[in-house]
Amino acid sequence: MSTGRVVFVGAGPGDPELVTLKGHRLIGEADLVLYAGSLVPRAVLAGARPGVQVLDSAPMTLEQTHALLRDCARGGGLAARVHTGDPSLYGAVAEQTELLDRDNIPWEVVPGVTAAFAAAAAAGTPLTLPGGSQSVIITRLAGRTPVPESESLRSLAAHQATMAVYLSAAEPEALQAELRAAGLPEDTAVHIAHKVGWPEQELIPSTLAAFPNAARSRHIGRQAVFLVLPRRTAERSRLYDPGFAHGYRDASD
Missing domain, CATH: 3.30.950.10 (Tetrapyrrole methylase, C-terminal domain)
Incomplete structure (x- = not known):
């Protein structure tokens, strides 16, 4: 039995151009794209290959989404689990990776713009x-x-x-x-x-x-x-102040 893998891709806030290059590439390479349809617009998934399953996880349970990811990976495929924003923030990733670890399925996280x-x-x-x-x-x-x-x-x-x-x-x-x-x-x-x-x-x-x-x-x-x-009163940044010396510039009078 060959083993593929699962990637959690941060879809960003909704603009397809705010998906990272790596995230866009992996969506295009995936054999299964599972996305949170209540939060991720379909335009973000436009790079998926023709004929690949693109499934909305909104009506699914954790066990149902895991079964889809597991079966794809165990068949040697790449499963892209697409989350809104960044997967590490309110993304419920830990419970998903726990099940993947239990089943010895490799996974990685691709960050996104929150x-x-x-x-x-x-x-x-x-x-x-x-x-x-x-x-x-x-x-x-x-x-x-x-x-x-x-x-x-x-x-x-x-x-x-x-x-x-x-x-x-x-x-x-x-x-x-x-x-x-x-x-x-x-x-x-x-x-x-x-x-x-x-x-x-x-x-x-x-x-x-x-x-x-x-x-x-x-x-x-x-x-x-x-x-x-709060606290919106700002000062000039010292980094670019002519009187502020650092490793790349001497201070001037």
Whole structure:
């Protein structure tokens, strides 16, 4: 019995041109493409070979997706498991690789562009600034999937670092309440990025005081990320300051 392999490919946020070259190549070489149809647009899969099975995993269970990946690999094929964004972030990859390891099937992960970075790029706003926030916290509200108490959103927001909040579009008022409880001022910038990278993407600049109404009035769906941007006062970067010496340049007066 020959053994193929499984690759987890990060599809990026939705724009087919934001898939890495490696990810695009592997989709084109795959003997099976299994993708999360509720999140990954079909345009991302346009490079799949004619006649290859391209299956939507949305209605499937873990056991069903594993059987498809296992059978393809055991037959000597390459199975591409295509995840939205980056597979390492809210991708439920660990439970899949555990089953692959159990069945001695080789696998690898190809990283992708996550929505927070695509949203920052589309909005033209940096996530870190000289003299401002130097950290980015990626988190979510607790919901059907719990969040550890030590990682509650209000406790993380109290650091006043930049935050990218995923999987929370259904409860913008709850997100607002957590940010307020952390002591963030009402004029804190909150950008809403909905379906970033898709043809129908929406980028809505707002504030802590106003963003729930903005989200509700625009009928923002679950494919949204909130960028919370405190401490936006910036200084000039020292790296390019003429008075700042480093290994490649002497300081000037």
